[in-house]
Amino acid sequence: MSERGRLIVLSGPSGVGKGTVLARYLAGRERIKVSVSATTRAPRAGETDGVHYYYLTREQFEEKISSGGMLEWAQYNNQYYGTPRAPVEEALREGVDVVLEIEVQGGLQVKRAFPDAAMIFILPPSFQVLRQRLVGRGTEDGQSVEKRLRAAVEELRRAQEYDFLLVNDRIEDTVRELEAAVEAAHTITRRQQSLLTEVLQDAQTDSVTD
């Protein structure tokens, strides 16, 4: 395969169900991988280096930032999190699609570095549904739910910088919409702008326009 893989950025607030949508999307699909993030936080019980995260020291992480080795990065709770560039570029070169399931802040960094990335954001049907889902998980106390909802508002405020907004109401519909969005992403007008400009420049040098 000489054709490059596609870079897919998938974002959405915590609790919106993007992990489930992504798992269903990936099922049975080949030549696609989900990028593994790097972090400076310590591995938790049951976590494996290179599977859940790449675990780096602060020095290693900062060195990677300064050498351009991170596609995107941010700090949360005084720890670094980010996407190492090399494995992503290697997969794309080999014609493998790469999914980055990352926060909006990182997603928009990737969009700047890779203007061709398919930018897909998953919305809840309503804010109340998002709250219900977070509460319903039962894994978070009230304070943590409120913190996640505040973060959700920040993410939703920047969602219009994405190409596609999918509403995760019925999961089968959302998965089908994700498929269509990935297939259609390279034809949206934003991505074709340079080609359009080229065709119009062609026309200018063509005798027809004078």
Next chain:
Amino acid sequence: MSERGRLIVLSGPSGVGKGTVLARYLAGRERIKVSVSATTRAPRAGETDGVHYYYLTREQFEEKISSGGMLEWAQYNNQYYGTPRAPVEEALREGVDVVLEIEVQGGLQVKRAFPDAAMIFILPPSFQVLRQRLVGRGTEDGQSVEKRLRAAVEELRRAQEYDFLLVNDRIEDTVRELEAAVEAAHTITRRQQSLLTEVLQDAQTDSVTD
């Protein structure tokens, strides 16, 4: 079926091959129709009313314009051409998708009236290829080719107001891209803006944001 049909606007310069792409797209597809335009020009030999065009008198056409009965219209060579609204609305109500294969000027009128329309523009791989295709048809004299190319430039200049720009290089690819664009059209960010606003307003009335 209670679900409304989808309105698909397909445009692109004369000679780009949109008729062929559309015919392949429609083959074997159900619950979809191509809108028949209305015109004041006289029927040519072999043309049938209601199939090639709806043939109207100037008075009938102007009456339809003033009563809002035309989705879009324009004049070329001193004749009216346009899309009658009623058959389109009826089909959409019945859950049938409707394709409007129309010029950019009309397409953008439709976009204003139906902001939910899937706006798809077909580009040539280059301006030279467009010229070659028009000359290669052998159906037009040199003057007519130049006139069509000038019109093409005008259309290309407004193409960025469409949602998707498909390059018609290999027809099978273009048909596949058209399928994906139609499926993905309702999830592009422009179309989801009101929903996003709604979710953010939800959030504001929710206790979390104060």
